[in-house]
Amino acid sequence: MKKIVLTVVFLMVLVGTHFSWSGHEGFTYHLVKNIVPDELVEIREYSYQEKRIYNVSKLVLGDVCGKAILPPWDGALVPPDPTPSNGRVPAWQILTVYSSEPDWGMDQDLSLSPHQVLIGNSQGVRHMKYRLLGLDFFEGDESFYYFHDMAKEAFKRGDRYWGYRFLARALHYIQDLSQPYHNVPGEILEVLKGLFDGTTKRMLANAHFVYDDFLAFLIYSGDEDILKAIEEAEPIFTKNEWELVQVVRGLAMSYFPTVHKEMKRVFEDTLKKREPSEKAFSVVSPEEFRSLYENGSLDSLKFYTVELVGKVSSYLKGYLISFLRSVKNIK
Ligand SMILES: [Zn+2]
Numbered sequence: 001m002k003k004i005v006l007t008v009v010f011l012m013v014l015v016g017t018h019f020s021w022s023g024h025e026g027f028t029y030h031l032v033k034n035i036v037p038d039e040l041v042e043i044r045e046y047s048y049q050e051k052r053i054y055n056v057s058k059l060v061l062g063d064v065c066g067k068a069i070l071p072p073w074d075g076a077l078v079p080p081d082p083t084p085s086n087g088r089v090p091a092w093q094i095l096t097v098y099s100s101e102p103d104w105g106m107d108q109d110l111s112l113s114p115h116q117v118l119i120g121n122s123q124g125v126r127h128m129k130y131r132l133l134g135l136d137f138f139e140g141d142e143s144f145y146y147f148h149d150m151a152k153e154a155f156k157r158g159d160r161y162w163g164y165r166f167l168a169r170a171l172h173y174i175q176d177l178s179q180p181y182h183n184v185p186g187e188i189l190e191v192l193k194g195l196f197d198g199t200t201k202r203m204l205a206n207a208h209f210v211y212d213d214f215l216a217f218l219i220y221s222g223d224e225d226i227l228k229a230i231e232e233a234e235p236i237f238t239k240n241e242w243e244l245v246q247v248v249r250g251l252a253m254s255y256f257p258t259v260h261k262e263m264k265r266v267f268e269d270t271l272k273k274r275e276p277s278e279k280a281f282s283v284v285s286p287e288e289f290r291s292l293y294e295n296g297s298l299d300s301l302k303f304y305t306v307e308l309v310g311k312v313s314s315y316l317k318g319y320l321i322s323f324l325r326s327v328k329n330i331k
Pocket residue numbers: 019020021102103127172176
């Protein structure tokens with residue numbers, strides 16, 4: 001049974017390699033800016049023995065603050081990214097900039113499992129956690145735990161720069177787990193149909209990419225409701241990281257049916273016809289999002305997305321606050 005489902009999952013993954021709940025920097029900036037202390041952190045060299053392998057050709061280990069955040073379109077409201085001064089950067093900036101780091105290529109083209117040949121790319125293995133027919137696949141949760149532990153270790157060593165940077169990576173993976181399409185590739189009948197039917201396969205891949213871009217569009221357009229949902233979310237604390245992962249995945253999965261229905265209603269032909277692409281905003285452009293947004297077509301999708309992101313933000317704030325307390329630095 002697991003083998004059959006596994007084959008289905010692998011075939012689904014072949015549809016594309018765009019795996020990010022886009023807008024990580026924006027999401028993180030609005031999440032952390034009122035929580036993290038005004039701490040200036042000295043940039044440190046990387047000095048860790050790790051249990052993870054990376055695509056070293058794409059792994060960035062130097063500091064890129066001040067040159068990392070590019071607006072996805074002219075006039076997009078991206079977070080500030082000041083140039084470091086005297087070798088120091090604010091804690092909020094490390095968290096913001098490096099929350100997108102796992103999407104820069106470090107998880108691509110690796111040999112992570114014997115089934116690697118079927119997957120085509122390893123990034124999805126580390127950024128997603130599918131549940132299909134009651135079975136779980138992939139390692140998004142393990143990626144989160146891994147960088148949570150690395151962050152603890154760095155803070156313990158007194159290396160606050162890498163402490164925040166590993167924490168930013170942990171935030172990336174837990175944010176990925178809050179994206180419905182990172183947990184569920186499609187309705188089960190669509191997933192099965194997608195094995196034989198190119199249009200269905202394309203529709204599911206595009207639904208994932210376009211929903212990623214939709215959140216980025218809302219955040220970088222400065223939509224007041226999404227920003228308020230993130231910034232004003234009241235912290236909720238979980239007992240431990242395991243419980244956090246279960247709650248976040250549970251929320252993402254509970255929103256899947258509504259979000260997926262809305263995605264198909266709003267974007268139906270676009271999802272079926274256009275070529276899936278991992279490049280942000282290349283399936284639905286910012287201009288197209290803008291015109292749908294202005295004529296009210298995205299209202300319902302936005303309503304559910306704001307609700308989901310607000311709930312997730314509460315748990316992420318609870319997590320961050322207790323993490324920062326444990327390393328003794330909190331406002
Ligand atoms: Zn990702």
